[in-house]
Amino acid sequence: MRISVIGCGYLGAVHAAAMASIGHEVVGIDVDENKISTLKRGEAPFFEPGLPEILTRGVNSGRLTFSTDMVCAAGARVHFLAVGTPQQASGYAADLSFVEAAVDTLIPHLRRGDIVAGKSTVPVGTASRLASLIEPTGATLIWNPEFLREGWAVEDTVDPDRLVVGVPGGSTEGAIVSAEGSEVCPTPNIVQTMKEVYHTAIAKNTPFIVTDYATAELVKVSANAFLATKISFINAMAEIAEATGADVTQLADAIGYDARIGRRFLGAGIGFGGGCLPKDIRAFSARAEELGRTESVQFLREMDAINLRRRDRAVQLVVDAFEDGVFEKKVAVLGAAFKPHSDDVRDSPALDVAARLKGFGADVVVTDPQALENAAQLHPQLTYTSDRDEALRGADAILVVTEWDEYRHQMSPSHAASLVREKVIVDGRNCLDPVAWRAAGWTYFGMGRP
Numbered sequence: 246m247r248i249s250v251i252g253c254g255y256l257g258a259v260h261a262a263a264m265a266s267i268g269h270e271v272v273g274i275d276v277d278e279n280k281i282s283t284l285k286r287g288e289a290p291f292f293e294p295g296l297p298e299i300l301t302r303g304v305n306s307g308r309l310t311f312s313t314d315m316v317c318a319a320g321a322r323v324h325f326l327a328v329g330t331p332q333q334a335s336g337y338a339a340d341l342s343f344v345e346a347a348v349d350t351l352i353p354h355l356r357r358g359d360i361v362a363g364k365s366t367v368p369v370g371t372a373s374r375l376a377s378l379i380e381p382t383g384a385t386l387i388w389n390p391e392f393l394r395e396g397w398a399v400e401d402t403v404d405p406d407r408l409v410v411g412v413p414g415g416s417t418e419g420a421i422v423s424a425e426g427s428e429v430c431p432t433p434n435i436v437q438t439m440k441e442v443y444h445t446a447i448a449k450n451t452p453f454i455v456t457d458y459a460t461a462e463l464v465k466v467s468a469n470a471f472l473a474t475k476i477s478f479i480n481a482m483a484e485i486a487e488a489t490g491a492d493v494t495q496l497a498d499a500i501g502y503d504a505r506i507g508r509r510f511l512g513a514g515i516g517f518g519g520g521c522l523p524k525d526i527r528a529f530s531a532r533a534e535e536l537g538r539t540e541s542v543q544f545l546r547e548m549d550a551i552n553l554r555r556r557d558r559a560v561q562l563v564v565d566a567f568e569d570g571v572f573e574k575k576v577a578v579l580g581a582a583f584k585p586h587s588d589d590v591r592d593s594p595a596l597d598v599a600a601r602l603k604g605f606g607a608d609v610v611v612t613d614p615q616a617l618e619n620a621a622q623l624h625p626q627l628t629y630t631s632d633r634d635e636a637l638r639g640a641d642a643i644l645v646v647t648e649w650d651e652y653r654h655q656m657s658p659s660h661a662a663s664l665v666r667e668k669v670i671v672d673g674r675n676c677l678d679p680v681a682w683r684a685a686g687w688t689y690f691g692m693g694r695p
């Protein structure tokens with residue numbers, strides 16, 4: 246099937262390449278000329294495991310092309326909208342200007358019967374507003390939210406846990422009728438077309454949920470809100486553990502065995518960051534307030550506050566490790582990305598903590614296997630090295646803030662001890678074995694651990 250993907254950022258680039266990898270003929274469109282020329286060469290503009298391989302294959306096969314010209318979208322049967330919806334410069338609401346601009350530019354190239362599939366994370370109510378703009382072309386808007394995780398984006402796109410498609414009126418039968426009364430596109434055709442798009446997932450019996458616009462939009466934001474809540478819940482328990490001498494990791498294991506709770510996303514530490522969870526829960530709160538439902542999502546403000554407090558806690562643990570504070574002490578910060586398997590530093594708790602320690606006068610040296618270039622752009626005041634041993638050499642404290650395998654499994658306490666000045670380690674992600682580090686003579690501090 247011929248497919249266009251409008252917006253080749255994180256979501257769009259992965260989606261375009263993944264769609265080509267399952268046999269579709271795909272054109273990716275973006276206004277950023279640099280990004281498009283990188284993608285045209287079959288190269289990924291950011292780090293994502295598995296993406297360079299499918300980009301190269303797609304481009305070499307001729308099935309995957311890229312352009313800055315929206316005219317190239319003409320003739321596609323399905324047009325995916327994958328542009329960003331960042332937090333507004335002023336306030337918490339989502340900035341929809343990129344989505345609106347993409348729709349405006351796409352409209353002249355739509356044909357009767359085309360499907361425009363919104364993938365961007367938007368405030369509930371956006372799809373029905375955009376649908377009224379698209380409807381006169383005879384194309385139909387559907388909402389098909391994306392749940393991919395950075396680091397597993399290719400796998401999540403090709404083999405998702407579920408597929409959600411919001412159609413006008415939420416009907417699974419009958420036809421969608423335009424305001425003028427003419428039939429735009431029969432719903433069964435839309436559903437059938439989307440099943441053809443995702444044929445590999447459908448062949449694996451992936452749950453396929455057909456619903457209305459509002460539900461489809463809400464599935465995405467509520468899933469992210471739930472995940473953020475789960476992380477903040479365990480981090481709140483970490484605060485209680487710190488007041489009582491309990492161990493939050495054992496607590497998480499014990500409650501996680503309950504199948505109703507589950508162990509995933511109960512990793513206590515310096516909390517969530519990245520380009521999605523923080524902005525999405527804030528935009529969700531802002532939208533609920535607009536809808537007069539402030540009290541329904543009041544708890545999300547609390548989740549956000551718990552999350553940010555854990556960053557303070559990590560800073561405090563490092564500062565308190567020294568009798569006379571952290572001024573001019575060398576702190577080796579292991580990690581800059583908001584999570585492992587990513588070079589993304591947007592709202593990274595790791596970098597926030599590092600920058601605050603620098604603000605207290607510490608001599609901060611940051612290392613990370615992938616994210617240093619992005620980190621240096623965001624926080625040029627910090628010192629960076631790609632050599633972990635160099636970061637550790639002469640350090641008065643180590644702070645682990647991104648749980649890369651390089652630190653979890655490939656850093657021996659005795660080797661680290663041979664490099665540092667003081668054997669103090671703060672494990673901001675509870676990813677190290679305290680027994681092994683203490684046995685090697687280290688003073689170990691975890692988050693919510695005795």
Ligand code: UDX
Pocket residue numbers: 391392393394395396469472476509510511512513514515516517518519520521522583584
């Ligand atoms: C998230 C959602 O998981 C994904 O479904 C959605 O499409 C986009 O947002 P992502 O931003 O890639 O994906 O990261 P995720 O794996 O969810 O992690 C988010 C943050 O939570 C990271 O900073 C991570 O370190 C943190 N986290 C995660 C914890 O602090 N503890 C955990 O137990 C899990």
